[in-house]
Amino acid sequence: MSVPIPAPTLSRDGARVRILDQTALPHHRVTLALDSLDAVAHAIRSMQVRGAPLIGATAACGVALALQTAADDATLEHALTELGATRPTAVNLHWALARMARVLRPLPPTERLAAAEREADAIITEDIATNAAIGQHGLALIAAIAQNRPGPVRVMTHCNAGWLATLGHGTALSPVYAAQAAGIDIEVWVSETRPRNQGLLTAWELRESGVAHRLIADNAAGLLMMRGEVDLVITGADRVAANGDTANKIGTYLKALAAADNGVPFYIAAPVSTIDFACPNGAAIPIEDRDGDEVRVLHGRDAIGATAQLRIAPADTATGNPAFDVTPAARITGIITEHGVMVPHALATLAP
Numbered sequence: 001m002s003v004p005i006p007a008p009t010l011s012r013d014g015a016r017v018r019i020l021d022q023t024a025l026p027h028h029r030v031t032l033a034l035d036s037l038d039a040v041a042h043a044i045r046s047m048q049v050r051g052a053p054l055i056g057a058t059a060a061c062g063v064a065l066a067l068q069t070a071a072d073d074a075t076l077e078h079a080l081t082e083l084g085a086t087r088p089t090a091v092n093l094h095w096a097l098a099r100m101a102r103v104l105r106p107l108p109p110t111e112r113l114a115a116a117e118r119e120a121d122a123i124i125t126e127d128i129a130t131n132a133a134i135g136q137h138g139l140a141l142i143a144a145i146a147q148n149r150p151g152p153v154r155v156m157t158h159c160n161a162g163w164l165a166t167l168g169h170g171t172a173l174s175p176v177y178a179a180q181a182a183g184i185d186i187e188v189w190v191s192e193t194r195p196r197n198q199g200l201l202t203a204w205e206l207r208e209s210g211v212a213h214r215l216i217a218d219n220a221a222g223l224l225m226m227r228g229e230v231d232l233v234i235t236g237a238d239r240v241a242a243n244g245d246t247a248n249k250i251g252t253y254l255k256a257l258a259a260a261d262n263g264v265p266f267y268i269a270a271p272v273s274t275i276d277f278a279c280p281n282g283a284a285i286p287i288e289d290r291d292g293d294e295v296r297v298l299h300g301r302d303a304i305g306a307t308a309q310l311r312i313a314p315a316d317t318a319t320g321n322p323a324f325d326v327t328p329a330a331r332i333t334g335i336i337t338e339h340g341v342m343v344p345h346a347l348a349t350l351a352p
């Protein structure tokens with residue numbers, strides 16, 4: 001028995017793609033119906049949908065949507081280019097678009113729409129299965145810890161790599177849900193993940209699923225590891241280079257450093273679609289820079305529940321806002337893929 005997923009993150013419904021608007025969470029549960037290529041590109045860019053696998057699947061649906069009006073070469077190429085320019089780091093976006101291009105380019109226009117819908121559906125279905133396999137491989141790691149010590153297994157995670165970021169149970173959180181379903185006592189340290197606070201999404205989805213968790217400020221992670229209050233760290237990934245260097249949400253690297261310094265195992269959970277075999281190492285991974293207002297302005301809700309913004313730094317404060325960092329392979333204990341837990345330098349064996 002698996003933990004139920006409380007709401008679909010993405011569904012294809014005829015001429016529309018329905019998404020759960022993640023910019024409204026954790027305060028409001030809003031579903032948006034996207035009916036054009038531009039709406040899909042905006043949803044990815046503005047992070048209404050986010051998380052590497054979900055971005056990829058949404059882009060695939062966006063291609064299918066674009067072909068509803070016309071399926072000539074120019075329309076197809078325009079859709080691939082527009083969607084490909086939305087976010088640079090998560091390789092699943094480019095993986096999904098390359099997969100769509102490979103299937104659609106050789107076809108006559110009359111056959112493209114049906115083929116695009118089939119391929120988008122296949123990407124969605126495969127992600128659900130991939131998440132489940134990652135969950136089972138990660139479960140074995142958690143179960144081994146549970147056998148050797150009393151009390152809950154304490155997992156630390158960063159950003160959101162749960163069901164909100166995928167089509168299934170997530171990547172980093174899939175082992176947590178599998179452990180919950182297996183009756184293992186588990187507790188998750190959820191780091192806030194400034195500046196976009198995806199940790200709030202993680203806290204929300206864990207609460208929806210009844211998983212014990214504690215929200216912490218990002219800066220608390222090192223102390224908790226030093227005190228022996230973390231059994232393992234599991235995060236997701238946006239792009240894993242061929243040598244195992246891994247880009248994930250900004251702040252992941254600091255957690256890996258603290259984990260290494262304190263002997264805490266540090267795992268990345270990611271499907272093979274997140275491995276960029278053409279990218280030799282972390283230095284070659286493009287890192288997204290985002291708007292400075294993400295650092296200067298907090299988003300939340302006011303006393304009567306309305307969405308509210310709070311400016312915490314003047315609008316002319318200079319900022320730096322890299323959205324991802326790179327954890328060197330040497331700091332990663334293992335990469336939990338759908339094919340098993342790999343040491344980073346063995347990834348090449350998974351290359352297509």
Ligand SMILES: CSC[C@@H](O)[C@@H](O)C(=O)COP(=O)(O)O
Binds near residue numbers: 052198
């Ligand atoms: C399964 S999602 C893995 C990663 O995509 C996740 O950890 C992450 O960094 C998401 O970044 P985001 O900027 O919110 O799209």
